[in-house]
Amino acid sequence: MPKANAFYAQSGGVTAVINASACGVIQTAREHRDQIGKVLVGHNGILGALNEELIDSSKETQRAIGGLRSTPGGAFGSCRYKLKSPEDDPREFHRLLDVFKAHNIRYFFYNGGGDSQDTANKVSQFSRKMKYPMQCIGIPKTVDNDLPLTDCCPGFGSVAKYVAVSTKEAALDVASMCATSTKVFVLEVMGRHAGWIAAASALAQQDAGDAPHIILLPEVPFRQREFLAKVKSTVKQRGYCVVVVSEGARYANGQFLGEAGGAKDAFGHAQLGGVAPTIAQMVKDKLGMKFHWAVADYLQRAARHIASATDVEQAYALGRAAVEFALDGKTAVMPTIVRTSDSPYRWKIGEAKLSRVANVEKFMPKSFISKDGFGITPRARRYLAPLIEGEDHPRYERGMPVYVSLKNQQVPKKLAVKW
Amino acid sequence: MPKANAFYAQSGGVTAVINASACGVIQTAREHRDQIGKVLVGHNGILGALNEELIDSSKETQRAIGGLRSTPGGAFGSCRYKLKSPEDDPREFHRLLDVFKAHNIRYFFYNGGGDSQDTANKVSQFSRKMKYPMQCIGIPKTVDNDLPLTDCCPGFGSVAKYVAVSTKEAALDVASMCATSTKVFVLEVMGRHAGWIAAASALAQQDAGDAPHIILLPEVPFRQREFLAKVKSTVKQRGYCVVVVSEGARYANGQFLGEAGGAKDAFGHAQLGGVAPTIAQMVKDKLGMKFHWAVADYLQRAARHIASATDVEQAYALGRAAVEFALDGKTAVMPTIVRTSDSPYRWKIGEAKLSRVANVEKFMPKSFISKDGFGITPRARRYLAPLIEGEDHPRYERGMPVYVSLKNQQVPKKLAVKW
Numbered sequence: 001m002p003k004a005n006a007f008y009a010q011s012g013g014v015t016a017v018i019n020a021s022a023c024g025v026i027q028t029a030r031e032h033r034d035q036i037g038k039v040l041v042g043h044n045g046i047l048g049a050l051n052e053e054l055i056d057s058s059k060e061t062q063r064a065i066g067g068l069r070s071t072p073g074g075a076f077g078s079c080r081y082k083l084k085s086p087e088d089d090p091r092e093f094h095r096l097l098d099v100f101k102a103h104n105i106r107y108f109f110y111n112g113g114g115d116s117q118d119t120a121n122k123v124s125q126f127s128r129k130m131k132y133p134m135q136c137i138g139i140p141k142t143v144d145n146d147l148p149l150t151d152c153c154p155g156f157g158s159v160a161k162y163v164a165v166s167t168k169e170a171a172l173d174v175a176s177m178c179a180t181s182t183k184v185f186v187l188e189v190m191g192r193h194a195g196w197i198a199a200a201s202a203l204a205q206q207d208a209g210d211a212p213h214i215i216l217l218p219e220v221p222f223r224q225r226e227f228l229a230k231v232k233s234t235v236k237q238r239g240y241c242v243v244v245v246s247e248g249a250r251y252a253n254g255q256f257l258g259e260a261g262g263a264k265d266a267f268g269h270a271q272l273g274g275v276a277p278t279i280a281q282m283v284k285d286k287l288g289m290k291f292h293w294a295v296a297d298y299l300q301r302a303a304r305h306i307a308s309a310t311d312v313e314q315a316y317a318l319g320r321a322a323v324e325f326a327l328d329g330k331t332a333v334m335p336t337i338v339r340t341s342d343s344p345y346r347w348k349i350g351e352a353k354l355s356r357v358a359n360v361e362k363f364m365p366k367s368f369i370s371k372d373g374f375g376i377t378p379r380a381r382r383y384l385a386p387l388i389e390g391e392d393h394p395r396y397e398r399g400m401p402v403y404v405s406l407k408n409q410q411v412p413k414k415l416a417v418k419w
Numbered sequence: 420m421p422k423a424n425a426f427y428a429q430s431g432g433v434t435a436v437i438n439a440s441a442c443g444v445i446q447t448a449r450e451h452r453d454q455i456g457k458v459l460v461g462h463n464g465i466l467g468a469l470n471e472e473l474i475d476s477s478k479e480t481q482r483a484i485g486g487l488r489s490t491p492g493g494a495f496g497s498c499r500y501k502l503k504s505p506e507d508d509p510r511e512f513h514r515l516l517d518v519f520k521a522h523n524i525r526y527f528f529y530n531g532g533g534d535s536q537d538t539a540n541k542v543s544q545f546s547r548k549m550k551y552p553m554q555c556i557g558i559p560k561t562v563d564n565d566l567p568l569t570d571c572c573p574g575f576g577s578v579a580k581y582v583a584v585s586t587k588e589a590a591l592d593v594a595s596m597c598a599t600s601t602k603v604f605v606l607e608v609m610g611r612h613a614g615w616i617a618a619a620s621a622l623a624q625q626d627a628g629d630a631p632h633i634i635l636l637p638e639v640p641f642r643q644r645e646f647l648a649k650v651k652s653t654v655k656q657r658g659y660c661v662v663v664v665s666e667g668a669r670y671a672n673g674q675f676l677g678e679a680g681g682a683k684d685a686f687g688h689a690q691l692g693g694v695a696p697t698i699a700q701m702v703k704d705k706l707g708m709k710f711h712w713a714v715a716d717y718l719q720r721a722a723r724h725i726a727s728a729t730d731v732e733q734a735y736a737l738g739r740a741a742v743e744f745a746l747d748g749k750t751a752v753m754p755t756i757v758r759t760s761d762s763p764y765r766w767k768i769g770e771a772k773l774s775r776v777a778n779v780e781k782f783m784p785k786s787f788i789s790k791d792g793f794g795i796t797p798r799a800r801r802y803l804a805p806l807i808e809g810e811d812h813p814r815y816e817r818g819m820p821v822y823v824s825l826k827n828q829q830v831p832k833k834l835a836v837k838w
Contacts, residue, residue: 014595016588044598073591079599161818169435169721172492172822176433179463180498185717203819276714277693295695297713298604302588305725308818388818399580399727399807400622403591 003035004106006326007049008057009042010141011081011112011119014074015155016162016304017315018141021111022075023068024319025139026057030065035327040103040411044077046110046119050092050419052099056411067404069316070394072304075406083119086126093126095419100127102414106134107326111319113142113153117334118358124332135326138334138354139318143301145196148360149352150336152387154318155301157311160200161388162303163189163244166296168204171211171242174292178240184231184283186293187212188276189300191246194363195219197300200384201244202376211242213374216279218248219364220373222257228286230374235289245275305401309390314347321349345386422454423525425745426468427476428461429560430500430531430538433493434574435581435723436734437560440530441494442487443738444558445476449484454746459522459830463496465529465538469511469838471518478828486823488735489813491723494825502538505545512545514838519546521833525553526745530738532561532572536753537777543751554745557753557773558737562720564615567779568771569755571806573737574720576730579619580807581722582608582663585715587623590630590661593711597659603650603702605712606631607695608719610665613782614638616719619803620663621795630661632793635698637667638783639792641676647705649793654708664694724820728809733766740768764805 008025010018022041029036041055042048048055055076057065068075086093100106108127110120117138124136140147145156167187174185191197195217204211213234216222234241249257258275276293283291314337321335334357338350368380376384394401427444429437441460448455460474461467467474474495476484487494505512519525527546529539536557543555559566564575586606593604610616614636623630632653635641653660668676677694695712702710733756740754753776757769787799795803813820 010595014592047598071591072588074595077598078595080596081599164818165724165820166718166722168819168822169491169723170717172490173433173717173721176429176493176497177499179466179496180500187718206819274696277696292716293714294716294718295712295714296718297711298589298592299585299606299713299715299718302592303585304588305584310818385817390818391812391815393810393812396810398804399583399729399809400587400625401584403587 003037005037005104006039006107006109007042007100007105008039008109009045009048009111010074010076010078011045011110011116012078013143013301014078015141015143015301016072016158016307017154017312018111019068019071019073019075020312020315021139021141021154021319023065024316025109025323026065028320028323032323032327036107037104040105041076043408043410045079045081046083047079047081049096049099052413052415052419054103054411055408059409060406064404064406069312070304070392071403072302075404076408082115083122086122093123096123097127097130097132098415100134101132103411108134108136109139109322111139111141113144114147114357114359114361117354121332121354121358124354135329135331137322137325137330138357139322140334140336143197144191144194146194146361147357148362149357151339151347152337154311154315156196157308157314157387158303159190159197159300160203160384161308162300162306163197163201163296164203164388165306167201167212167242167244170294171204174240174242181290182292183235183289184241184243184280184291186243186245186276186280186291188245188247188274188293188295191218192248193218193361195246196364198244198246199364199368199376199380200388202381203384203388209238212244213238213241214243215375216243216245216249217364217369218246218250220369221252222249224282231283232287243279245279247275249275304394304403307392308388309392310387312392317349325351342382342386345389422456424456424523425458425526425528426461426519426524427458427528428464428467428530429493429495429497430464430529430535431497432562432720433497434560434562434720435491435577435726436573436731437530438487438490438492438494439731439734440558440560440573440738442484443735444528444742445484447739447742451742451746455526456523459524460495462827462829464498464500465502466498466500468515468518471832471834471838473522473830474827475830479825483823483825488731489723489811490822491721494823495827501534502541505541512542515542516546516549516551517834519553520551522830527553527555528558528741530558530560532563533566533776533778533780536773540751540773540777543773554748554750556741556744556749557776558741559753559755562616563610563613565613565780566776567781568776570758570766571756573730573734575615576727576733576806577722578609578616578719579622579803580727581719581725582616582620583622583807584725586620586631586661586663589713590623593659593661600709601711602654602708603660603662603699603710605662605664605695605699605710607664607666607693607712607714610637611667612637612780614665615783617663617665618783618787618795618799619807621800622803622807628657631663632657632660633662634794635662635664635668636783636788637665637669639788640671641668643701650702651706662698664698666694668694723813723822726811727807728811729806731811736768744770761801761805764808
């Protein structure tokens with residue numbers, strides 16, 4: 001195949017390690033200059049391709065690209081934007097091919113979750129239909145850990161570590177003070193559909209009775225009576241109770257807990273809430289216990305300072321593998337993590353067809369959820385524990401982590417038509 | 420002075436480094452076994468003295484005591500409990516002296532904030548009045564950094580580092596996504612009366628225009644119009660806006676922002692709120708911008724994993740100095756941090772009378788707050804920057820920080836009377 005340029009883009013919610021995948025892609029492409037010209041990166045994800053806003057990564061120094069490995073967020077901009085189906089409206093796909101042709105792009109690397117893998121698959125199908133030769137490779141990324149066919153998703157291990165460490169630390173705080181102060185602490189974490197992140201908080205447990213005492217997963221319908229009984233018995237036994245709740249925790253009828261209060265502000269608007277304050281208020285109202293709550297929100301998925309070394313390594317390896325797949329002539333595939341051993345933890349790179357990855361969500365299996373629904377099983381622990389292993393401390397200067405910011409210089413536009 | 424035992428207790432909200440002070444006290448006392456017998460530690464702070472629940476720290480190994488230096492929370496239990504004044508009700512003070520006499524305690528180390536220094540001072544006065552020889556030394560501690568006469572308070576540097584790092588990381592996340600997603604991110608941090616913690620978020624700024632773009636301090640009355648105008652102009656200019664708000668932010672009439680919504684839940688109870696969601700909702704209602712918010716709560720003050728090495732070192736040094744002060748025959752004093760140079764940062768241990776520390780709160784001086792009230796001055800930056808310097812990563816095992824838990828074995832009670 002003659003030498004061509006590559007397109008890379010970050011899609012959807014960013015993570016502490018998505019830039020490590022970018023680093024893997026760009027460094028590996030630079031090692032194969034005979035086959036890959038420039039890596040052109042979409043400014044704000046796929047929108048960069050549609051708008052012909054293509055960042056020229058060759059303008060960045062080796063040092064800057066190397067620094068991506070330890071920089072959180074999306075260094076080139078990401079976006080929440082789902083392409084229409086080419087059957088419904090082929091204009092976006094035609095536009096993408098126009099841009100790719102104009103810039104001699106014949107490698108397409110798309111770094112994202114389920115929707116993004118679907119997009120990569122459609123780009124592959126469409127380019128084949130249009131007889132435009134292009135290798136389309138997906139690179140997995142999602143803090144939610146909800147992609148199928150890969151043992152885990154880059155981004156998850158680091159948020160898991162953040163949540164486990166934060167739970168352990170906050171629990172020590174609450175335990176110190178519970179005799180005269182807060183009895184119940186509620187931490188809200190991400191996970192609208194799947195409870196992987198909340199489940200990872202269980203890695204804070206070392207001995208029986210350690211926090212978190214209750215984990216509320218979206219996979220388990222919320223039962224208020226059982227929940228309150230467990231809070232009560234935990235406080236009686238331990239003096240305090242730590243609850244970790246997924247933002248997607250819901251009642252059996254599907255209603256989210258965060259919506260359930262029905263509270264209005266002074267202007268009559270629905271309370272924006274969050275599920276942690278809702279749960280905390282429930283504990284206060286029904287049990288009369290003093291509470292505190294925290295909502296980690298973006299802090300958890302951006303927390304590069306407490307990233308899992310395993311996660312960083314896998315994110316990088318998947319970026320590298322994506323380029324190697326493309327150079328091997330593969331298309332419409334995604335490199336995956338294949339676990340070969342739990343303990344010691346061993347993994348290798350595998351391969352999945354995009355058509356089998358796209359739009360499939362992986363929930364916590366029943367065998368991972370404890371009988372009472374408020375915790376995880378030893379099997380889940382065996383799965384989760386290796387993913388947070390290892391520290392990859394960023395470099396610090398004057399007390400702050402050193403995160404790179406790129407030049408992000410775009411190549412000149414070649415198309416007369418704007419999108 | 421004949422050999423006697425020491426009493427040590429942790430008081431009020433715990434921090435990431437209060438145990439480092441405990442480590443300093445106990446290790447230094449162990450170096451002076453000729454003068455100090457056992458360090459008996461109050462179980463749950465001063466309540467441990469009242470209830471004669473005295474933890475025998477001599478039962479702990481050197482390794483366990485050493486581990487306190489890198490363990491957050493209060494390893495012996497802390498409490499929120501303010502002694503009555505001996506003039507109003509001397510019974511508690513008589514009880515304390517009874518317990519101290521029974522256990523041959525003639526050193527009193529009390530590790531806490533303004534209230535605790537007041538208590539230490541009163542214990543000193545009362546014991547003198549009762550002609551019971553006792554060295555009473557306060558050890559400063561408060562994440563709020565609101566004690567006078569010391570350059571800073573142990574606990575603050577670490578929460579400052581946590582907040583600065585978290586702000587920087589979350590800002591990178593928001594910046595990546597702002598073209599199509601969240602425009603305004605609000606982080607709520609501690610600080611009910613003084614804005615030191617929120618101010619420290621400014622250390623995330625490296626270049627002009629960096630986040631946080633707006634800091635809301637309790638010292639500056641909240642003006643909605645100016646705030647919204649600044650959010651709007653920041654989003655216009657930068658594409659996004661990061662706001663860090665003190666939990667104690669308030670209107671000119673003194674009403675807390677967190678109370679202002681007046682929202683009720685379905686049961687008619689006042690919304691527990693938090694100021695971050697209130698601010699976020701205001702942005703949504705008035706500017707129609709997509710928002711996210713986080714409430715760090717206990718996570719910030721427990722975050723030993725991102726502690727400031729400067730803070731850990733000072734916390735330890737103050738514990739050590741307290742014992743040395745006592746051995747020098749001092750009483751009714753508190754060791755302090757005296758800054759001798761900003762850059763390079765240099766400090767030494769000083770000394771303040773408890774009577775001058777007790778019940779005085781140190782707010783952000785006007786010269787530290789920017790003219791528009793939404794940021795800090797270069798002078799504030801010079802003050803704050805050294806406090807977060809240095810990393811003191813805890814040891815990790817299987818991906819989790821190793822925090823010690825003590826035996827906390829109590830000495831047998833000697834008094835017939837229970838409290």
